[in-house]
Amino acid sequence: MVNGIKPIAAKSMAERVEASLREYFTKENFKPGDPLPTELELAAALGVSRNVVREALSRFKMLGIIETKKKTGMVISNPDIVGTFEKVLNPEIMDESTLKDLFELRLVLEMGIADLLFLRKTEADLDELEEIAAREVKDKNFRISTEIAFHGKLYEMTGNDTMKRFQNLLLPIFGYVMKLENKKFVSGKVTHQDLVKILRKGTVKEFKEGMLSHLQPHFDRLKQLK
Amino acid sequence: MVNGIKPIAAKSMAERVEASLREYFTKENFKPGDPLPTELELAAALGVSRNVVREALSRFKMLGIIETKKKTGMVISNPDIVGTFEKVLNPEIMDESTLKDLFELRLVLEMGIADLLFLRKTEADLDELEEIAAREVKDKNFRISTEIAFHGKLYEMTGNDTMKRFQNLLLPIFGYVMKLENKKFVSGKVTHQDLVKILRKGTVKEFKEGMLSHLQPHFDRLKQLK
DNA sequence: ATTAGTAGTTATGTTCTACATATTAAATGT
DNA sequence: ACATTTAATATGTAGAACATAACTACTAAT
Numbered sequence: 001m002v003n004g005i006k007p008i009a010a011k012s013m014a015e016r017v018e019a020s021l022r023e024y025f026t027k028e029n030f031k032p033g034d035p036l037p038t039e040l041e042l043a044a045a046l047g048v049s050r051n052v053v054r055e056a057l058s059r060f061k062m063l064g065i066i067e068t069k070k071k072t073g074m075v076i077s078n079p080d081i082v083g084t085f086e087k088v089l090n091p092e093i094m095d096e097s098t099l100k101d102l103f104e105l106r107l108v109l110e111m112g113i114a115d116l117l118f119l120r121k122t123e124a125d126l127d128e129l130e131e132i133a134a135r136e137v138k139d140k141n142f143r144i145s146t147e148i149a150f151h152g153k154l155y156e157m158t159g160n161d162t163m164k165r166f167q168n169l170l171l172p173i174f175g176y177v178m179k180l181e182n183k184k185f186v187s188g189k190v191t192h193q194d195l196v197k198i199l200r201k202g203t204v205k206e207f208k209e210g211m212l213s214h215l216q217p218h219f220d221r222l223k224q225l226k
Numbered sequence: 227m228v229n230g231i232k233p234i235a236a237k238s239m240a241e242r243v244e245a246s247l248r249e250y251f252t253k254e255n256f257k258p259g260d261p262l263p264t265e266l267e268l269a270a271a272l273g274v275s276r277n278v279v280r281e282a283l284s285r286f287k288m289l290g291i292i293e294t295k296k297k298t299g300m301v302i303s304n305p306d307i308v309g310t311f312e313k314v315l316n317p318e319i320m321d322e323s324t325l326k327d328l329f330e331l332r333l334v335l336e337m338g339i340a341d342l343l344f345l346r347k348t349e350a351d352l353d354e355l356e357e358i359a360a361r362e363v364k365d366k367n368f369r370i371s372t373e374i375a376f377h378g379k380l381y382e383m384t385g386n387d388t389m390k391r392f393q394n395l396l397l398p399i400f401g402y403v404m405k406l407e408n409k410k411f412v413s414g415k416v417t418h419q420d421l422v423k424i425l426r427k428g429t430v431k432e433f434k435e436g437m438l439s440h441l442q443p444h445f446d447r448l449k450q451l452k
Numbered sequence: 453a454t455t456a457g458t459a460g461t462t463a464t465g466t467t468c469t470a471c472a473t474a475t476t477a478a479a480t481g482t
Numbered sequence: 483a484c485a486t487t488t489a490a491t492a493t494g495t496a497g498a499a500c501a502t503a504a505c506t507a508c509t510a511a512t
Contacts (some may be wrong), residue, residue, distance in 0.1 A: 002371045013495070014284050025319075032319055038463060049496045051277065054465090055284040058240050062285045063314050070464050070503040078321045088305045090288050093251075095259055095304045101388030102307075104342060108389065112338025115438065115445060116330060162327030163334065208434060212341065219341060238465070264492055275467045280494090297475040436494050 013048050014055035020046060025065075036066070036074040062087070082165040086201065089169050091176035103177045105220055106170045109163070110151070111211060116158040118204045125157045126200050133192040144175075146184060150192050166183060181221075188216035239274050240281035247282060249309070251291075251302065262292065262300040281292060288313070308391040315395050317402035329403045330394045333444055335376070337437060342384040344430045351383045352426050359418040370401075373411060376418050407447070414442035 021042075036042075039057065043050040057074070060066040064079035132153055136146035148171060155164040178185065190213040198207045209211060212219070247268075262268075265283065269276040283300070284291040290305035307380070317325060358379055362372035374397060381390040404411065416439040424433045 007507055010252065012287075012493095015287075018288070026316070030319070032321075040463080051497085052495065055281055058284055059288045061241075062288075065279050065314065065316075070465065071462055072503095073463060076319060078317075078319050078324070078398075081311070081314045081320070081324065084314045085311060087305070088291065088307045088310045089293075090252070090305075093256065093291065093302060094307070095258075098304070098388055101386045102388050104384075105389055105392070108335060108338035108342060108384075110338070111258050111341060112334035112336070115337060116334060116448075119445070119449060140248065157332075158334075160327045163331055164325055166331070193266040205435075211430075216251065219345070222342075223345060224282075239490060240465090266492080277468085278466065294493065295475075296473065297491055 013052040014059075017046055017048060017052055017056035018059055021060070021073065030076045032076050032078045034076045035089055036076065038073060057080050082162055082169065085166070086169055087174070090143060093171055096180075099177055101179070102170060102173045104222070106167070107215060109167060109170075110154075110215060111208070113154065113163070114204055114208045114211065117154065117199065118207070120159045121157055121199060125153070126196065129153050129157070129199070130193075130196045133196050136192060144185060146192075183221070186217045188213045190214040239278040240285075243272055243274060243282035244285055245276055245348055247286070247419060256302045258302050258304045260302045262302065308388060308395065311392070312395050315399070317399055320399075322406075325399060325403055325406070328396060330397045330448070332393070332400055333441060335381075335393060335396075336441060337434070339384050339389070340430055340434045340437065341379065342386065343380065343425065344433070346385045347383055351379070352422065355379050355383070355425070356419075356422045359422050362418060370411060372418075409447070412443045414439045416440040 030036075035043070039050050039053050042057075043053045046053065057066060061068065063084050064075050064077060067077045068074045094102075129150070132146060132149050136150065139146065152164070152168065152171075155167045158164065190210045192214075193208050195207070195214060198210045202210075256262075262273070264277050265279050268283075269279045272279065283292060283294075287294065289310050290303060292300050293303045294300045320328075355376070356374060358375050362376065365372065378390070378394065381393045384390065416436045418440075421433070421436050421440060424436045428436075
């Protein structure tokens with residue numbers, strides 16, 4: 001077996017141009033709004049066809065790192081990281097171990113937002129949350145949608161838009177993993193209504209314990225697996 | 227002001243082809259390993275040039291959703307989501323509110339991993355962690371690197387590779403935000419060595435309190451801002 | 453002098469053709 | 483039956499050409 005030897009340039013031109021451009025952007029310290037050379041200039045500078053350059057640029061456009069206008073040219077812009085995440089987060093084509101990891105990540109987030117919640121909660125938020133929890137008790141049929149609504153509202157209350165959107169993306173993962181394991185959504189001893197109550201009048205510590213108890217079935221399952 | 231009116235098709239062909247392909251993949255229920263039509267077939271089916279198709283395909287290749295081999299053609303594959311994340315996570319071109327959000331996200335993760343840690347910790351892990359903490363006390367100069375090593379090891383101990391890699395990506399964000407706010411890395415009353423001790427002999431609850439205390443300076447700063 | 457209109461220029465958007473290259477599959481020869 | 487050669491095919495890359503939007507500058511008209 002041949003060891004310590006690797007292919008010279010297995011990667012495609014577009015891939016290499018992407019890497020070169022990325023390096024160029026950081027080296028030149030590009031900031032949002034800064035104009036880029038034209039496609040032809042880049043092609044000439046890199047010694048490749050305009051076609052290849054465009055394939056690489058197309059990638060940056062997808063990430064939101066580059067924006068273009070005709071005649072004006074291209075400029076750097078700040079990418080939408082959550083939006084990008086969305087583009088790869090397809091449960092159908094994800095390997096199982098990653099799915100499991102993301103499922104756990106969701107649990108970790110859920111357990112970790114307590115401090116932010118107590119830092120930023122408002123009366124209006126609590127009222128709305130309470131209303132969601134109350135609605136849930138009436139409509140036995142729509143447990144999943146209210147489940148989503150409740151936890152979604154929690155993330156919203158953190159005042160962290162990125163986290164809220166991120167959690168939203170993880171929702172299908174959550175559902176998918178549950179389906180894979182043929183499990184039903186089961187809540188622990190602490191209900192949503194209990195959580196609201198703690199959030200309103202209790203302490204951070206109590207809330208953390210409450211949330212753990214609420215998610216206990218999920219943690220129990222993890223314990224079984226290992 | 228004109229209301230309820232939007233541009234017909236402002237998006238580029240490549241962008242629309244990307245969307246069409248994405249829809250096609252899910253509709254046809256493609257799984258990793260499944261072969262795709264050829265570029266020419268796609269171009270014909272979509273009524274666009276092969277060039278445009280290639281620009282769209284290039285995007286999927288970047289995300290790792292498509293892999294290609296000459297002659298054989300293209301197949302669906304499972305994307306590397308953390309790797310994709312890395313491609314957009316450049317602090318230099320990110321807007322400040324997103325940076326702030328990610329900084330908080332890091333804190334939330336840190337607070338939320340306690341349960342996983344106690345579920346999966348091993349003696350070997352604890353030994354290594356203790357060693358890192360001990361090294362830190364000796365080398366006053368390299369506080370930041372040991373800071374990274376310590377918390378990195380914690381994530382590693384969760385047994386969640388995705389989370390570990392994700393945290394690794396957030397590190398530069400952490401540093402960047404600190405630099406932006408001209409703050410130094412300050413630990414709370416609970417040190418790394420204390421955390422190790424709790425992790426070894428204490429309870430989950432104690433560890434959570436310890437971690438909160440360790441990160442308290444950061445939470446205090448958040449409190450100041452709001 | 454301000455406005456309106458016109459023409460020219462430029463960079464991206466799109467298409468088409470051609471050829472290179474890797475790899476599979478078929479054909480051929482021993 | 484096996485090894486070798488040949489052909490076929492899908493991706494990779496290059497180059498030219500034209501379309502299109504948007505900026506610039508010049509011109510004409512009120």
